[in-house]
Amino acid sequence: MTPSHNLSRRSFVRASAAAGLAAGLPLLCPRRALAESVSINSAGENDPNAATGNVTPETTTLRGLAAKKGLLLGTAFSNGAFRKDPTYGEVIAREFNCLVAENIMKLNAIQHVRGEFDFTAADAMMAFAAKHAMQVRAVPLVWHDALPPWAKDQTFPRQEALDILRDHIFAMMGHFRGRVCAWDVLNEGLSDKGPGLREEGPWFHSIGTDYVEKIYHMAHEADPEARLFYNDFDMDGMSKKADRCYVWIKDLLARGVPIHGIGLQYHVRVDQHPSPTEVAQNIRRFNDLGLAVHITELDVWLPTQVTAEHLQQQAEIFRHVFETALAASNCPAVLLWGFTDRYSWVPGNTGGTFDHALIYDRDYRPKPAYAAIAAALG
């Protein structure tokens, strides 16, 4: 990147922040340039808090430390929690520089009624992000889950299904244009059981295997500037699924499908997680294809009956993830799937078997994982 590029990116940050579009920075920039743009925000130049003297010193928040490393440090945003709990928004604005909607940008939220697009909740999140100079990742344009009643358990004629997806992709990408740093076009498209695509949900059945390339081309057409990702779980290390993903994505790229990055969800259990070495190896092979890698949904599940030892083990896992991302050539974003155990999806998703997956406890007390991330970023 040339100095003049840096200059123009800096001007772009100022101009877009002034226009309330601070969340719209391109993401696939080298970390140095990203560091510059993020630290501009965290230093308060474009932060509404600066005017009121509310800027927390850079070295005492994860956000401040992440800015110095040029890392996007994000959290999933729960609309329900945000609306009922003022502490929730305060901690997010202080500790994170990136947001992802936990649920409110999914198909069932945006198009609960077919053809009627309701952006109200997502717009409120975007306004919060812009106010606090945070970037936004958007997930997911296409998924087999989070379907509205009109799409659940349906098979549509092929052309009708393609039209549904095209309308949704164009509406979303048009509405949020310039305000989203990365789009997960497809979430969890691979089978968990073996080779091939996942067959659940209406899209595979209605359209066939070429639905994947179709939706990436549609997304690229809808917004040629947008950075398009594929996101999935259980492929953080060198798993069989990660191997299959690698071969598949390589083939899609060779056939000209516009994919710019891979999202590694990174939902792991404290007793079942990949080693830092294999995660680094996995990130490297995707980077070598010219793709960015983001860690998109990090949480580390502990048994409900938690011990101090579990919390220490969890802290080590968080620390390793951040160290690995920082050491990689192109892994500029790490997003947690929430930050306080008060609102984590884990107990509900595991029938109460696992819990305590995030970096703050239910009373917003930082856990050892918080200090471990700070150490990795320090």
Ligand code: XIL
């Ligand atoms: C989860 C949310 O956290 C829950 O609130 C919701 O009930 C179900 O979806 N992988 C994904 C996310 O890509 O969208 C999922 O989010 C968690 C697993």
